[in-house]
Amino acid sequence: MAEKNVRKDAIEENFNDISAALDGEVEKVDSFTRLESTNIEDDEVTTESDATAITSSELDMWEASRAIDDASLAAQNVMKELQESELTEDTVRMYLREIGRVSLLTADDEVVLARAVELAKKLESIENHLTQDNPAEKIENIEILKCIFQEISNTYETASAICKFIGIKPPINLGMVIKDERIRNLIDNQKDEELINYLSDALGVSPDEAHLLVVNFSVITRLLSADTVEMLELNPDIKKLTNELENPEFIENLKPISSVLNAHIIRVREEGEKAREHLGEANLRLVVSVAKKHLSRGLSMLDLIQEGNIGLMRAIEKFDFRKGFKFSTYATWWIRQGITRAIADQARTIRIPVHVVETLNKIMRARRELSQQLNREPSIEELSEKVELPIDRVSEILQMSQDPVSLETPIGEDAENELGDIIQDNNAPAPADIAAQSSMRQQVDEVLGNLQDRERKVLELRFGLFDGRPRTLEEIGGELNLTRERIRQIERKALGRLRQDTNVGELRELLA
Incomplete structure (x- = not known):
């Protein structure tokens, strides 16, 4: 900020000097104008010398007018540069003020919003499955309901093991898995390690796979509202749902609840979209906090914030609240990932592949560690041993990390020459050879x-x-x-x- 203020003061000082010069030129033009008017009134007959004097006066006026135009253009350029600097600063300040108006979320708020996002994602997955052959085809609500019933039927083994864990005896009907508080509290909240271990042993799967089975069972059963289940005249065993879907009488009973299902689907979509938006807006300050740590690496603050926001959107889609972590803890990794990838791709004039940038960062960390340990700059051999890479590869990557220098870079006190003027061209013939x-x-x-x-x-x-x-x-x-x-x-x-x-x-x- 201090550097920016100094630069701003220097620009304003230059602008004041130009303005003073501009005022002086204006006074000069006025004096020449008065002189010409006096000469015309006093001497009706102009001699050759008088004509020469008037011509000289007009030439001076023209030069003064041209100087005014040049000074005006310089002043406009200075003001434009100053305004652009202030505009960038004002844009960031306005953005920070806007995101500061959104209140932070509690852990319970994050769980509620994450559930809504999770449910909307599942609905989108079902709709994409139904339209994969013809994306433009309109989906009937009855088809979505059939797909939901089919997936619930496929979760019978998981549901049976969960009910056995709780102590619920079969049959396991549709109304039970939708409304039973014991089942809902167990599968809709944070991961229960005891349940996961039990399912892992009972179903012969890994703990991670058992967790995914619980998540899928929780989400697919929440896609059916309690009102939809109550309107069904039948309450079938979920094991027999697949067979019931082939029963014309059961399909006929599904048609009257189409309107209720449609309202529920619309509500799921809207709540999911609002949850994504709210979860994102409440964590924009986190993006700014991470972005500030990556300044002076080739991207502006606004670009860093934009790339961090993309990472935040990715975190919203991938967040699993059941693992018990706060969203900010999870999102920080995705935000940092988005920013560092953007720096690797965009910050350099000559792009370096991302995997090479990661290796370069590893080498630079090793260099800092060795510098602290040895109290000197480490050699290439020491770096190679530290990062476990061949010496040639380390040298090549360090050479890639060098920033290019423009041949048009001004040099000298007056900046009259360019760097390219003093660099020898080995391909050009020597002057003696040319002669x-x-x-x-x-x-x-x-x-x-x-x-x-x-x-x-x-x-x-x-x-x-x-x-x-x-x-x-x-x-x-x-x-x-x-x-x-x-x-x-x-x-x-x-x-x-x-x-x-x-x-x-x-x-x-x-x-x-």
């Missing part, structure tokens, strides 16, 4: 000037005197519409004439 080649070319032209046009053309093509590419006899014959043998004869004759020329001088060795 020697020019002198040699001039001598060759003088010597070849004594030959006939055809002889000169043949030698130029044969030895590449024109473009540096020697041609074969066949290539020359093709260009001049002559045979290979005729070209050879012309070449031999021309070389013979050159050997007898007394003006060959230093070129005689080249023709030997």
Whole structure:
């Protein structure tokens, strides 16, 4: 902030100087105008000297007017730069003020919102499954209900094991799994380790798989509202739901509850969208907190916040409240991941692959650790041993990490020169070689000037005197519409004439 204030003061000081100069030029124009008016009133007949004076006055006025225009343009540029700096700062300040108005969430609030997001995601999954063959097809509510019943039937083994864990005896009907408080409290809240271990042993699956089975059973049964179940005249065993779906009478009983189901589906969608929005807005301050730690790495504050918000959206979709962690703890990793990936992809002029950036960060951490331990900069060999990478690979990655420098970078006190002006071009010929080649070319032209046009053309093509590419006899014959043998004869004759020329001088060795 101190640096920005100093820069702002410097810009304002320059602007004041320009304004003062501008006022001086305006006064000069006014004085010239008054002078011209006085001369015209006093002298009706203007002599040649007077005309010269007036012309000089007009020229001075024109130069002063041009100076005013230049000063005005400079002042506008300064003000524009100042306004852009202030606009960026004001944008960040306004954004921080807006996100500060949203209250923070409690742990219970996060659970409620996460449940709504979880339910909406499950509904979207069912709808995507039903429209995978024809995305434009309209989904009937009865089809969604059938799909829900089918998935509930598929969870029978999980439901049976859960009921056995609680002490509920079969049959396990649909109304029980929807309304029974003991079942709902066990599967809708945080993960019960005892239940997970029991299901893992009973179903022969890993604890992680058992947890996913409980989550799926909880979500799919919550997609059926209590009102929907109460309107069913039948209360079938969930084990027999698959068979009931083939019963025309059961399907007929489902049609009257279509409107109730439609209202429930709409409510699930809306609540899921609102929950995503609320969960995101309440954690925007967390994004800013993480973004501040990654400043001065090639991206502006607003860009860092934007990339962090993308990571926050990803965290909302992946969050599992049943594991007992606060959302901020989980979201911090995704936010940091989004920001660091964006820095790796966008911060450098020459992009470095993300996996190379990760390796580079590992090497830089090792360098800092070794510097603290050894009280000096570690060698390449020590870094290689620390990160367990070959020496050549460490050197290559460190070379990649160097920032490119523009050849147009100003240098010197007055910044009149550029960096490219003082860098040697190894591919460019030396001035001495250029002078020697020019002198040699001039001598060759003088010597070849004594030959006939055809002889000169043949030698130029044969030895590449024109473009540096020697041609074969066949290539020359093709260009001049002559045979290979005729070209050879012309070449031999021309070389013979050159050997007898007394003006060959230093070129005689080249023709030997």
